[in-house]
Amino acid sequence: xxxxxxxxxxxxxxxxxxxxxxxxxxxxxGLISPFYAPPPSAIALALYELFADGSIWQHLIATLSxxxxxxxxxxxxxxxxxxxxxxxxxxxxxxxxVMILLNAIPRVILAPLFIIWFGIGLxxxxxxxxVLVAVLIFFAVYSGIRxxxxxxxxxxxxxxxxxxxxxxxxxxPSVTAWILGNLKVAxxxxxxxxxxxxxxxxxxxxxxxxxxxxxxxxxxxxxxxIVIIMxxxxxxxxxxxxxxxxxxxWRYA
Amino acid sequence: xxxMMKGNLAVAHEAFDDGRELRARAGSKNARTVVSVRDLAxxxxxxxxxxxxxxxxxxxxxxxxLVGPSGSxxxxxxxxxxxxxxxLSGNVELGIPATEMGFLFQDDALLPWRTARDxxxxxxxxxxxxxxxxxxxxxxxxxxxxxxxxxxRYPRQLxxxxxxxxxxxxVLALKPRLLLMDEPFASLDAIVRHRVxxxxxxxVEREGIAVLLVTHxxxxxxxxxxxxxxxxxxxxxxxxxxxxxxxxxxxxxxxVRGHPTFAPLLQRIWKDLSIEVEEAAD
Numbered sequence: 001x002x003x004x005x006x007x008x009x010x011x012x013x014x015x016x017x018x019x020x021x022x023x024x025x026x027x028x029x030g031l032i033s034p035f036y037a038p039p040p041s042a043i044a045l046a047l048y049e050l051f052a053d054g055s056i057w058q059h060l061i062a063t064l065s066x067x068x069x070x071x072x073x074x075x076x077x078x079x080x081x082x083x084x085x086x087x088x089x090x091x092x093x094x095x096x097x098v099m100i101l102l103n104a105i106p107r108v109i110l111a112p113l114f115i116i117w118f119g120i121g122l123x124x125x126x127x128x129x130x131v132l133v134a135v136l137i138f139f140a141v142y143s144g145i146r147x148x149x150x151x152x153x154x155x156x157x158x159x160x161x162x163x164x165x166x167x168x169x170x171x172x173p174s175v176t177a178w179i180l181g182n183l184k185v186a187x188x189x190x191x192x193x194x195x196x197x198x199x200x201x202x203x204x205x206x207x208x209x210x211x212x213x214x215x216x217x218x219x220x221x222x223x224x225x226i227v228i229i230m231x232x233x234x235x236x237x238x239x240x241x242x243x244x245x246x247x248x249x250w251r252y253a
Numbered sequence: 254x255x256x257m258m259k260g261n262l263a264v265a266h267e268a269f270d271d272g273r274e275l276r277a278r279a280g281s282k283n284a285r286t287v288v289s290v291r292d293l294a295x296x297x298x299x300x301x302x303x304x305x306x307x308x309x310x311x312x313x314x315x316x317x318x319l320v321g322p323s324g325s326x327x328x329x330x331x332x333x334x335x336x337x338x339x340x341l342s343g344n345v346e347l348g349i350p351a352t353e354m355g356f357l358f359q360d361d362a363l364l365p366w367r368t369a370r371d372x373x374x375x376x377x378x379x380x381x382x383x384x385x386x387x388x389x390x391x392x393x394x395x396x397x398x399x400x401x402x403x404x405x406r407y408p409r410q411l412x413x414x415x416x417x418x419x420x421x422x423x424v425l426a427l428k429p430r431l432l433l434m435d436e437p438f439a440s441l442d443a444i445v446r447h448r449v450x451x452x453x454x455x456x457v458e459r460e461g462i463a464v465l466l467v468t469h470x471x472x473x474x475x476x477x478x479x480x481x482x483x484x485x486x487x488x489x490x491x492x493x494x495x496x497x498x499x500x501x502x503x504x505x506x507x508x509v510r511g512h513p514t515f516a517p518l519l520q521r522i523w524k525d526l527s528i529e530v531e532e533a534a535d
Contacts, residue, residue, distance in 0.1 A: 149362060151358065151360055151362035152362055152364060154337055154358070155358065155362055155363075155364075156364075156375070157337065158335055158337065158354075158355070158356035159375055159376035159379055159423065159427070160352055160376060160379040160380065160427075161375075161379055165379060169364060169367075169375065170364070173364070173366045177366070248366075250365055250366045250367075250368075250407040250409075251365070251409070253406075253407050253409075253410060
């Protein structure tokens with residue numbers, strides 16, 4: 001037992017179990033109002049019901065599609081704009097102020113506008129997700145290229161490399177590393193964008209369910225949905241970590 | 254004059270395959286000039302010129318070093334010769350194609366995403382070799398520099414000394430006839446440094462490679478060089494003293510310190526350098 005407690009995860013699991021059990025006991029004893037904090041058993045039941053009738057799947061798929069599409073297009077757009085701005089000065093003059101502005105504001109305030117523009121379907125959710133991710137990646141790539149290790153550039157130049165060689169051997173690998181370094185944050189952003197978009201206006205998705213649960217004061221369902229979203233983000237985090245390790249094997253080798 | 258130069262050039266060409274013969278003529282008027290710097294001035298941005306009126310020559314098979322106070326623009330001279338930085342005035346004339354010049358830097362920045370072998374192969378590929386052939390040749394060079402078995406390691410998996418050897422292999426693989434070195438071994442600990450330096454010295458002497466070396470270390474400068482140039486303090490640094498080193502080759506880094514001329518010359522350079530540094534402190 002004491003050997004088990006040397007493990008960090010064991011202590012963390014123990015703390016979580018203590019929390020859940022006390023929560024449950026205090027709830028059943030009537031010391032915590034189930035209206036605000038329904039006991040873990042009620043949340044588990046809500047979770048079970050969501051999956052039991054299969055209704056959750058269409059919502060999960062809607063949110064996942066919006067988040068993944070936003071992530072993919074956001075990565076692409078951010079990388080292209082970042083690359084363009086870093087390589088061509090006039091492009092930077094135009095794009096940089098826009099990006100600084102977009103970076104300074106809470107970008108989710110664009111969600112209502114996107115719903116007016118793109119409707120309550122998938123498009124508006126992808127757009128919110130995309131703008132969150134693209135700005136993040138733009139700065140990663142833009143500042144990344146400008147701060148690329150000058151020593152590597154000189155090294156390749158003295159070995160006889162020209163512009164194309166520098167691009168292939170130094171800039172593209174550097175940029176890939178920065179993008180992947182930001183991938184986990186980007187996954188979180190992509191989900192935020194999708195869920196907030198659904199929250200504002202939609203007919204399906206986890207954000208839509210959340211909005212419904214909140215409007216009916218169903219705390220158990222609300223918490224169950226939060227748990228589901230956390231679970232999926234954690235799974236995607238894990239996948240992003242694996243992609244990062246695979247593509248940046250030179251860093252982890 | 255022109256005709257005479259041409260004649261000598263042809264002789265130098267014939268002799269190039271035989272390092273020993275070439276080395277015997279090193280520094281003599283017969284050896285062909287590999288690089289000639291005339292009245293060079295350099296500055297960064299709008300600042301005062303770092304160096305001004307610097308002239309020097311390196312002949313085939315000759316090792317020339319640059320020593321001087323910090324900030325006297327020693328590295329700047331190498332940057333001008335390599336073409337990394339354009340001169341403010343004056344000129345750099347190469348007696349060899351630019352592709353036959355190698356630059357070994359102070360740090361050992363290798364491409365972190367390439368294996369040691371692919372880092373070495375990079376320069377070969379840039380000279381038109383196919384990937385497979387370049388890798389094979391790179392592996393040969395690594396073996397020659399004592400790096401066998403480390404071909405597939407990434408730079409961060411190598412020690413400082415190993416990275417330095419990879420950087421050296423990267424440059425030597427291009428068979429340079431002029432090697433520019435900017436305090437190449439400064440970051441290494443004493444034992445590793447000694448071994449890498451001796452290996453390099455052997456190689457340079459055997460192949461008759463001309464070297465222009467920047468260093469802080471006066472003993473190292475003298476041990477390796479045929480000529481030591483002392484730069485005055487910057488800005489507007491110039492070459493204030495030039496010391497020929499009359500120690501026969503091949504040299505041994507330890508043995509060379511026992512040569513009767515070694516200590517007296519070291520004292521002279523040290524005294525002249527101290528005067529430069531003291532003036533800077535005033």
